[in-house]
Amino acid sequence: MPTFEVNDHxxxxxxxxxxxxxxxxxxxxxxxxxxxxxxxxxTEAHWKVIHYLRNYYxxxxxxxxxxxxxxxxxxxxNEIYQLFPSGPAKGACKLAGLPKPTGCV
Amino acid sequence: xQPLTEEERTHAFAPTRKAxxxxxxxxxxxxxxxxxxxxxxxxxxLEAFAAVLKHTNYRLALDxxxxxxxxxxxxxxKCQVYLATGDNRDIPCYRSELLLKIYxxxxxxxxxxxxxxxxxxxxxxxxxxxxxDAFYNCTACRRCHFECPMGxxxxxITHLGRYILSEIGIAPRALAVSVRxxxxxxxxxxxxxxxxxxxxxxxxxxxxxxxxxxxxxxxPLDEEGADYIFFPAVSxxxxxxxxxMGNAAVFxxxxxxxxxxxxxxxxxxxxxxxxxxxxxxxxHKMRAEVERLKAKTILIxxxxxxxxxxxxxxxxxxxxxxxxxxxxxxxxxHKAWKQGRLKLKPNTIAEAVTxxxxxxxxxxxxxxxQPRELLKAICSNYVEMTPNRRDNICCGGGGGTVSxxxxxxxxxLVGGRAxxxxxxxxxxxxxxxxxxxxxxxxxxxxxxxxxxxQIVGLHDLLxxxxxxxxxxxxxxx
Numbered sequence: 140m141p142t143f144e145v146n147d148h149x150x151x152x153x154x155x156x157x158x159x160x161x162x163x164x165x166x167x168x169x170x171x172x173x174x175x176x177x178x179x180x181x182t183e184a185h186w187k188v189i190h191y192l193r194n195y196y197x198x199x200x201x202x203x204x205x206x207x208x209x210x211x212x213x214x215x216x217n218e219i220y221q222l223f224p225s226g227p228a229k230g231a232c233k234l235a236g237l238p239k240p241t242g243c244v
Numbered sequence: 245x246q247p248l249t250e251e252e253r254t255h256a257f258a259p260t261r262k263a264x265x266x267x268x269x270x271x272x273x274x275x276x277x278x279x280x281x282x283x284x285x286x287x288x289x290l291e292a293f294a295a296v297l298k299h300t301n302y303r304l305a306l307d308x309x310x311x312x313x314x315x316x317x318x319x320x321x322k323c324q325v326y327l328a329t330g331d332n333r334d335i336p337c338y339r340s341e342l343l344l345k346i347y348x349x350x351x352x353x354x355x356x357x358x359x360x361x362x363x364x365x366x367x368x369x370x371x372x373x374x375x376x377d378a379f380y381n382c383t384a385c386r387r388c389h390f391e392c393p394m395g396x397x398x399x400x401i402t403h404l405g406r407y408i409l410s411e412i413g414i415a416p417r418a419l420a421v422s423v424r425x426x427x428x429x430x431x432x433x434x435x436x437x438x439x440x441x442x443x444x445x446x447x448x449x450x451x452x453x454x455x456x457x458x459x460x461x462x463x464p465l466d467e468e469g470a471d472y473i474f475f476p477a478v479s480x481x482x483x484x485x486x487x488x489m490g491n492a493a494v495f496x497x498x499x500x501x502x503x504x505x506x507x508x509x510x511x512x513x514x515x516x517x518x519x520x521x522x523x524x525x526x527x528h529k530m531r532a533e534v535e536r537l538k539a540k541t542i543l544i545x546x547x548x549x550x551x552x553x554x555x556x557x558x559x560x561x562x563x564x565x566x567x568x569x570x571x572x573x574x575x576x577x578h579k580a581w582k583q584g585r586l587k588l589k590p591n592t593i594a595e596a597v598t599x600x601x602x603x604x605x606x607x608x609x610x611x612x613x614q615p616r617e618l619l620k621a622i623c624s625n626y627v628e629m630t631p632n633r634r635d636n637i638c639c640g641g642g643g644g645t646v647s648x649x650x651x652x653x654x655x656x657l658v659g660g661r662a663x664x665x666x667x668x669x670x671x672x673x674x675x676x677x678x679x680x681x682x683x684x685x686x687x688x689x690x691x692x693x694x695x696x697x698q699i700v701g702l703h704d705l706l707x708x709x710x711x712x713x714x715x716x717x718x719x720x721x
Contacts, residue, residue, distance in 0.1 A: 154261075154276050154417075155649065199441040200431075206485035207448055228482075229649075241422045242434030242512060243479040243547075243647055243680045 145171045157232075157239040164193065164236030176223060176230035185222055185234075187212050192235040202232050202240065245327055245662050253329075256657040260650040270369065271414065273377045275648045278420060280413025286367040290350055292411035297351060300520065302404055309401070310348045312394040315341060319388035319398065324637055324662040325381060336388040336398040339378045342371065343405045376414050379405040380651075383659055384517065384643030385603040390635065402643065406518040418648045419514045423522055426510060432529070433478040433510035442509065445481050449489055459712050461489070461496045467503035469538050472576070474504050475511035475530060475554070476545025477680035484680065487546050490703025493710050494577045498585045502543065508533035511550035512680075516557070516604075517644035523553060524561045530554065531562040542570045546701045548602030548679040549644075555610070572605065574678060574702055578614035581621070592709035593623040595673035600629065600663075600686065601636035602679035609634050615678060615702050622709035629670045637662050639677065641685030656692040660685060664693035678702045 140159065143152045148171055151159040156175055158164060169189055173181055181189075191212050195203040202208075205227055209216055216227075223230035228240050248256065259266070260274045270282055297303050319336040320326050326334040333339070346367055348355040359366060379402050386399040409415065422434040431438050446463040453461040464470070472495075480488055495502045508529050515523025534542060542558065544551040551572045559567040580586040597619060605611040612633050620626050631637065640660025645651060663686070667675050675697050677683050686699045 199444060200438045201436060201441045202482065203441075204445045204448065204482055204485055206452075207445065210448075210452070240482070241418070241425060241436060243477055243684060244435055244482055 143172075143175075145174070153239060155239050158236045161196070161236050161238055168236055169234045172234050176225045176233055178223060178230070178234070182222075184214070188214065188219065188222060188227075188231050189235045192231055192237060196235065196237050202228070202237055245324075245665060247330055248328060248657065248661075252657045256654045258653065271373060271376055273373075273380065274651050274654065275380055276417040276650055277414055278417050282413075285369050285372050285412060288412045289372055289408060290346075290367055292408045293346065293351070296404070296408060296411070296520075303351075305397075305400060306344070306347045306351075309340070309394075309396050310344050310352065313337065313341070313344060313396060314394055316393065318393060319391050322388045322391045324385075324387075324640065325383065325658055328658045328661040333378060334381060336382070337392070337396065339382060340396065340398045340401040342375050342378055343401050346371070372409075372414075375405055376409055379409065380416065380643075380645065380648075381654075381658075382643060383603075383638045383640060383645055385638035386607045387603070387635065387638065389607075399643075403516075403518070407520055410519045411521075415518055416644070416648050418650075419518060419644050422512075422647065423514050423526075426512070427522070427525055427529070432508060434512045434514070435478045435482060435510075437478055437481050439506045442481060442504075442506065445485075446488075446504075449485060449492070452485075453489055453493065457493075457712070459493075459496060461492050463488075463492050464501075464503045466506050466537065467501065470501040470503040470540070472500060472502040472541050472543040472571075473534055473537055473539035474502055474543045474545065474573075475509065475550065476573075477512050477547035477550050478510035479512070479680050479684075480545060480547075481509075484546070484683065484701060484704075486704035486707060487701035488703075490701065490705070490707035491545060491573055493707045493712075494573075494580065494586060494703065497587065497710050497712055498580045500580075503537060503539065505533040505537050505539075507536055511544050511547055511554065513550060513553035514644055514647075516549050516553040523557055527554070527558055527561045530558070534568060540568065542568055543576060544570065544572050546573060546678040546680065546703060548604030548681060550680075551611070552604035552608075572611050574605075574611055574615045574618070577703070577706060578618055581618060587711040587713065588618070588621050588706070588709045589711050590621060591624040593674070593705055594625065596625045596627055596671060597623045597674045597676060597705070598627050598629050598667065598670040598672035599632070600639065600667070600675055600677040600682060601633060602677065602682050603636070603638050603642050605679070606634055606636055615676065618702065618706065619676060622705060627670050627672055629666050629672075637666055639663050639679075639682040639685040640689065641681055646681045646685045652688065655685060656689060660689040660692075664689045664695060667697055668693070668695045670697075672697055674698050674700050674705070676700055676702050676705065 143150045382402045384399040513526040555570045
C-alpha cells in the first residue's frame with residue numbers, strides 16, 4: 140500500500156494519492172494534501188467547497204453533481220478550476236477525503 | 245500535424261508506475277494494473293486464446309485475416325496515433341500482426357508444423373508484454389478499417405488482444421475497478437452513484453428547469469410499462485447536468501412515457517473495450533432491469549460506446565431477433581422533430597457551432613445526419629470540421645483510454661493531437677460531442693492546447709431551443 144508523508148503525518152493512499160480510508164478525514168488532511176493538487180494556500184473559498192463536498196459525501200456516499208456544487212457554493216465552474224487547478228472531480232475531492240471517482244468521470 | 249518534439253515525446257511516454265511495480269509484475273506499461281498471477285504467462289495466454297476460439301466465432305475473422313493481411317501499411321495514413329508518434333510500432337497492421345502471428349503459429353496446422361520444423365519456440369513473455377503495451381496505445385476508433393484494401397478491422401484485433409490479456413489478469417485498473425463496482429458493488433454502477441444521490445440530483449435538476457424555463461419537467465423513476473427506459477452513461481449524473489436536462493425536456497415536449505430504473509441506470513459497458521465476457525454480463529444487468537419495468541424500448545443517452553454496445557450486442561446476448569429495440573437519444577429526438585412532436589426554435593444559438601462524431605456512433609454510419617439536422621435547425625452558424633461523419637478523427641480517448649487518468653499526457657499529446665488542431669481550425673465557440681468519453685477528453689484537450697472552444701452535448705443545446713408551447717405554461721424563453 141503506498142503511503143503519503145507530509146508534515147510528520149503519514150497517510151495510506153491509493154496509487155493516485157487519494158486517501159485510502161475516507162473516514163479518518165479532518166481539516167489537517169485537507170491542508171496536508173493541498174500541495175499535491177497545486178493549491179498553495181487554503182482560503183475561505185476553498186474551505187467552502189471542501190466542506191460542501193465532504194458533507195454531501197457523508198450524507199449520500201458520493202460526490203455531488205458538478206452543477207450542484209456550483210449552485211450551492213455560488214462559484215462558477217471556471218472559478219472552481221481556479222481554486223483547484225486539477226478540477227473538482229480530482230483535486231477538490233482528494234482534499235475533501237473522498238475516494239477517487241471511478242467510471243467516465 | 246506537427247510531429248512530436250523530443251520534449252513532448254518524453255512527457256507523453258514518461259513512466260507512470262514505480263520501477264518496483266513494473267519489475268514485480270514484469271509489465272512495462274503506463275496504465276496501472278492490479279497485481280495478478282504472472283507465472284507461465286505465455287502458456288496461460290495461449291490457453292485463454294484457445295478457450296476464446298473454442299467458445300466464439302473469432303476464428304472466422306482470424307482465418308480470413310491471416311490469409312489476406314498484406315502488411316502494406318496503407319492504414320498508417322488514417323491512424324492519428326501513428327501520425328503523431330511516427331513510430332512504426334503504431335502502424336495498425338503492425339500492431340495486429342502481434343496477435344495474428346500468434347494465431348498463425350499456434351492455431352493453424354501449417355503454422356504448428358512450420359514452427360516444429362524450424363524450431364520456433366512460439367509465444368514468449370516479451371511478446372505478451374509488447375501486446376499489453378501496444379493494444380492500449382490504440383484508441384480502437386476503427387478509422388483504419390476504411391483504408392485497409394483487405395478489409396481488416398484492426399480494432400477487432402485490438403479488442404480480441406485486450407480480451408485475452410484480461411483473461412490472464414492484464415487490464416487497466418481504472419476499467420477493472422469500475423466494472424467490479426458495476427457487477428458486484430453495492431451501487432451496481434461504474435461511478436458508484438447510490439440511488440438516494442440519484443434521486444437528489446434529479447430533483448435538483450427538475451427544480452432548476454422549473455426556475456429556468458418555467459415548466460415542470462420530471463425525471464420519472466421506476467414507472468412500469470414505459471415506452472422508453474433510459475440508460476445514460478452514469479457519469480452524466482455527476483458531470484453532464486445540461487445533457488440530462490435536455491433529455492428530460494425532449495420527453496416533456498413529446499409527451500412519450502419514459503423512465504429511469506433505480507435498479508440499474510448505467511449505460512456504460514467497458515466490456516466493449518476489453519472483454520466480451522464483461523460485455524455480456526453488463527448487458528444481462530440491463531436486461532433484468534428492462535424486464536423488471538416491462539419497458540418497450542431501450543434508450544441510450546449521449547454516449548458512443550454505451551450506444552454501440554447496446555445496439556449491436558444486446559440482441560447477441562439478450563434474445564436475438566426477439567430482443568427489444570435499442571435507440572440512441574439523438575435518433576429519438578430527431579425522429580420526434582421530424583414528426584413535428586418536438587418543436588425547436590430556430591437561431592437559438594448564434595455562435596459558431598461544430599459537431600464531433602463519436603467513433604462508436606458514426607463509424608458505421610448509424611448516427612451521423614440526425615444530430616446535424618437538429619443542430620442546423622437551432623443554430624444560425626453551423627460549421628463542419630474536416631474530415632467528418634464516418635471519417636471523423638477520434639477524440640483520442642477512445643477504447644476506454646479516457647478513463648485511465650495516469651495516461652493523460654499520452655492522450656493529450658499523442659491520441660488527441662490531431663483532434664485539437666481539427667477543432668481549432670473550425671474557429672467554433674461550441675463543439676457538440678455527444679459522448680461522455682469524448683466530452684471528458686475534448687475538454688481536457690481544449691485546456692491543454694489552449695483552444696477557446698466549449699465542449700457541450702447535443703441535448704445541452706436542444707434544451708435551450710425547445711419550444712414547449714403555450715399549453716405547457718412555459719415562459720417560452
